[in-house]
Amino acid sequence: MVEEKTQGITVKKKDFSEWYEQIVLKCGLVDKRLEHSRGFYGYPPWGATILRQIEFLFEKELLDKNHNSIRTPTAFPITLLEKEKEHATGFAPEVFVITKGHGGKDLEVPKVLRPTGEAVMYPYFSYWIQTYKDLPFKIFETRPSFRAERTNAIFPLLRTCEFYWIEAHTAQIDNKHADLQVREDMEIFTKVIKEKLAIPFMLFKRPEWDKFAGADYTCAYDSPLPDGKVSQIGTTHNLGLHFSKPFDVAYTDKNNKKRYCYQTSFGMGISKILGMLAAIHGDDNGIILPPKVAPLQIIIIPIYYKEKDKEKVLKVAKKVKAKLKQFRIEMDSREDYTPGWKFNEWDLKGVPLRIEIGPKDIEKNQVVLVRRLDRNKEFIPLDKLNSKLIEKKFEEITELMFVKAEESFKRAKAKNFDEILKKINAGIHLVEIPFCNSQECVDKLKEQTIKVRGIQLFANNEKSVEECVKNSEKKAKGKKCAVCGKQAKVIVWVARQY
DSSP: OOOSOOOOOOSOTTSHHHHHHHHHHHTTSOBOOSTTOTTOOBOOHHHHHHHHHHHHHHHHHHHHTTOEEOOOOSEEEHHHHTSSHHHHHHHGGGOEEEEEOGGGOEEEEEEEEOSSSHHHHHHHHHHHOOBGGGOSEEEEEEEEEEOOOOGGGOBTTTBOSEEEEEEEEEEESSHHHHHHHHHHHHHHHHHHHTTTTOOOOEEEEOOGGGSOTTOSEEEEEEEEOTTSOEEEEEEEEEEETTTTTTTTOEEEOTTSOEEEOEEEEEEEOHHHHHHHHHHHHOBTTBOOOOTTTOSOSEEEEEOOSSHHHHHHHHHHHHHHHHHTTTSOEEEOOOTTSOHHHHHHHHHHHTOSEEEEEOHHHHHTTEEEEEETTTOOEEEEEGGGOOHHHHHHHHHHHHHHHHHHHHHTOOEEEOSSHHHHHHHHHTTOSEEEEEEOOOHHHHHHHHHTTOEEEEEEOSSSOOSSHHHHHHHHHHHHTTOBOTTTOSBOOEEEEEEOBO
């Protein structure tokens, strides 16, 4: 008999950094043990399956919104990256450069491992888009990208040198349609992240000094970490004409006149979202997975201690499995592990529902349904156990997960610098302040490792990003900047970012 203990988590979640390091390894999310590979990780089957399930959710929404899937190179000539000057300057510190080719010979033109897709996708756009009839042109690509992160910033899944994401790009006929596309991106993100993955976030227009290099404006999604910091898990950008002109992404209109496309890009940080699932929903016993992405949604644990009970318990367990075969369901009938050991193992891995079946349950013609989220137990008559009931339980679990996560998302307001520091240091994730937008105040916040996250978007039923900015400016009138005390120009939110 295996020793009655699990190789589980040995620290509490309040010790977030150590807890998280254990979570990602022991729960099988990523493996960072490959020698000399800091920032480049392997994904065991459990983590890779969750990653793929997240991708499926986003891909379905994109396909439903008439995006098509494409594939483009991982490495491309550095000359392409340099075509849009602001973009090239912004990404220069983070680029991996390939200088050697076959036989160790110097490449005539060095190549870069793609940090993002604009510079390699848009040359193809110039071939694939010809007339106004080709618009809107909407595509996406699910792939890894590469950024040379600072060694001291690397943290599994949340910040790595190789990360998985989905890039969705569009070419539009005018700026009005580009703005509408940005709103559509936000709807997709909300539908997956909030409704399926139960992750809370706030949506911001990033300040000018922190927007995507080459964008007209950037909108970003910030979610809370247990240590009081926030993490950006996605972005959507209106790129205007910044890329279409240097890459000649153009169309001929109805009058046969050449016009440049207005472009957008939308990035969903899939591997980072996997990390946030663990960080936000996990507890002292392991991860807790939303049913939509759990590799295993239901685990059946047959319980018997006498040989005479074995056959009848396993027989009922197999019937239950067959009855619920539309779900990702397995039965753990391993002989060398006790039921308690199995409970701990599947709790560690975050399986949403456990079905326990023992001799007494068979006598009562029932099963025991246990939620991983809160260990809530229900005794369900066998004739009431069906797919419809399980679907309802999954919906309840997702809703409860979101409520719990939202309750832990701490927000507050501050009127002066001391209040900002006090609240951020107390673990408040995001603090709303009046702000003057001066570089001096940006730098003063940075000295305390606090960043301006931006203007909150669509909190008051606004119709556009522009209207959100105007409302922020109106709210700031008559108020003093919380950092320097001078006249405020906008209302923004600040936070410590991972």
